[in-house]
Amino acid sequence: MPPHCDAxxxxxxxxxxxxxxxxxAGLVxxxxxESGEKEVGESFDRAMRARALGPDARELADRYFFETVVRVHRAGEGAPYTGVKPAGLPQGPAIPLAEQAVESGSAEGVYAFLSRELKEELDSRxxxxxxxxxxxxDSVPAAREYVEAMLDFEVFAHRVHTAMHAGSHGDGTTGRQG
Structure with a gap:
């Protein structure tokens, strides 16, 4: 996943x-x-107490809380924790479009982008x-090259289909409701 949730x-x-x-704390x-709620709550309480001690303590407490929340979030995804990343890292084009869709309630921008990208990739392959x-x-090596390209195309199509129907974290459950 592109750097985002941990940035x-x-x-x-x-x-x-x-x-x-x-x-x-309920906002985070x-x-x-659910298994991480207690740790996050305790971290929140510590951070809130430390924030009252002045600007330096506030900065340190905030960073401690961000690190805790991101680490617990990543653990809930089954992903390794590699620290909180700086702001402004490249996210690729899909994440900003998806965020805009969430804000607007319309997936049209995401759909237009992904359908265009998928068509180009399928056409190329x-x-x-x-x-x-x-x-x-012509030759066995030429036939092998064809078979590799054919299998690459078919497996790519299968992976796209599988990704479209995977749960939010690739757990095999459908992302569709109802």
């Missing part, structure tokens, strides 16, 4: 900031697995298969 400008840290500013709890098909009788 200073990602949704987990943004929720942690809102929680600290509002004095309400949706981002952590199939074009390679088609070009190589004309030479399958």
């Amino acid at each position: 200073m400008d990602g949704p987990v840290v943004k929720a942690a900031i809102r929680a600290l500013d509002a004095g309400d 709890l949706p981002y952590v697995h 199939l074009g390679n298969v088609t070009a190589l098909a004309a030479h399958t009788d």
Whole structure:
């Protein structure tokens, strides 16, 4: 996954900031697995007490809380914790479009982008298969090259389909409701 949930400008840290500013740990709890609630709550309480000791303590307490929340969030995803990343890291084009969709309630921008990208990729891979098909009788190496390209195309299509129907963390459950 592109750097995002574990970045200073990602949704987990943004929720942690809102929680600290509002004095309400509940604002960040949706981002952590239920088994991590106690640890996050205890970390929140410690951070809130330390924040009252001055600006340096506040900065340190906030960072401690961000690190805890991101670590617990990542553990809930079954992903390793590699620290809180700086803001502004490249996220690729899909994440910002998905965020805009969440804000607007419309997936049209994401759909347009992904459908265009998928069409280009499928056309490119199939074009390679088609070009190589004309030479399958030339030699065994040429036929092998065709078979590799054909299998690459078919496996790519399968992986896209599998990804489309995977749960939010690739657990095999459908992402669709109802």
